[in-house]
Amino acid sequence: MFHLSPSLLCADQMNMASQVEQLEKLDFDWYHIDVMDGAFVPNFAFGTDFVQSLTDFVSKPIYVHLMAENPANHVEAFAKVGADYFCFHIETTNNPFRVASEISRHNMKAAVALNPFTPVASLESLLDYVDVVTLMSIEPGFSGQKFMDFTYEKIMRLKELIEKRNAKVLIEVDGGVNGAIAKKCIDCGCDVLVGGYFSLFDKNGSLVENYQRYLKDIGEASISL
Template sequence: MISPSLLSADFTNLEKEFKILNEEAVDFIHLDIMDGNYVPNISYGPGIVKSLRPLTDIPFDTHLMIENPENYVDLFADAGSDILTIHPKTTNHLERTISLIKSNGIKAGIALNPGDSIEVLDYIIDELDLVLIMSVNPGFGGQKFIPSALRKISEVKKIIENRNLDTLIEVDGGVKIDNAKSVLGAGADILVAGSAIFEKEKTRDNIRKFKELL
């Protein structure tokens, strides 16, 4: 499955970008939410997400790179998010925040940064719909894929298979056409791609190239 990251889209012409995403029937649209505290960048909030929702029926895959996400879960759920993914270290009560997300009738995920251990999954993975493995340090698009992410993908895949779970593995950061096969081969289910998809006059072709690999 493919989840284009809107952060790399042309924000001066989002209706055109969404038209392409709709016509090419991508699986998800990845929304990067950054607060300038957890990561050194600021993007947009629930108001923008709500304004985008009428442009498509494609599920919104919303990645919260923010401190205290529990304070914003209801807002992003009401804005139209279909999946909310949080970082474990941003909340004091991880299980409670995951439960809060799911109480809104949407799917819940957690994200692991390149330096994060997978041990955090041990007591929570049974509650998750998604594990997002960051293959770059979060905060900015266009970074180079960190190869050690492939081993982490494989390790998480083994946990999911051993527990007979339906949890999906998503990978975000430096995913390109030339490394997508390796990422999928390691066990990924969903590829997040930003700069590798949104490119002037080439977005449609780039989506189709990814779909051929999938």
């Protein structure tokens, strides 16, 4: 079984409420919310006001993927508006343990993200302090990029590290994932798939059609809740 997380950055921004209403009727695990500061990545997206509005509207957990410098400075703000998961990039801090501890102190689940060319070995000692590791399979900042094939090897290496430490950590893959790629990621040990332009929000179909096709491509009757 695997987990599915729709990326609202890929939703129709002019019809967000309608898209979320449709998503609420589907089986998935949490909403993936990209927060960008224009510094760590060359783009801007979402913030605390959006997360606050979403928490008043949805029934499923919210996973904040922070692509910003100084992540510890933003933990409290997102905790106050109801985020359930807080994911920071390991490249943005010299003290990831402090950030993970701060996240847990604010009663959120801690997650850490790695850019495509950051080796998984860089977070081995952090695995005891986080619940999820997000492997970026594209350069962060913009949706719609092509999946980087070496991500498969990173998934397998990370899975080995997790099993070696007997840690309870989910592996999430984010970026350029269609049905065929998703199946390969799962086979390599991925637990969570971020649904974006190449899957749930493919403009050639409706959300429901895309969702059903995605599950069919992966070969799963249902997803894990």
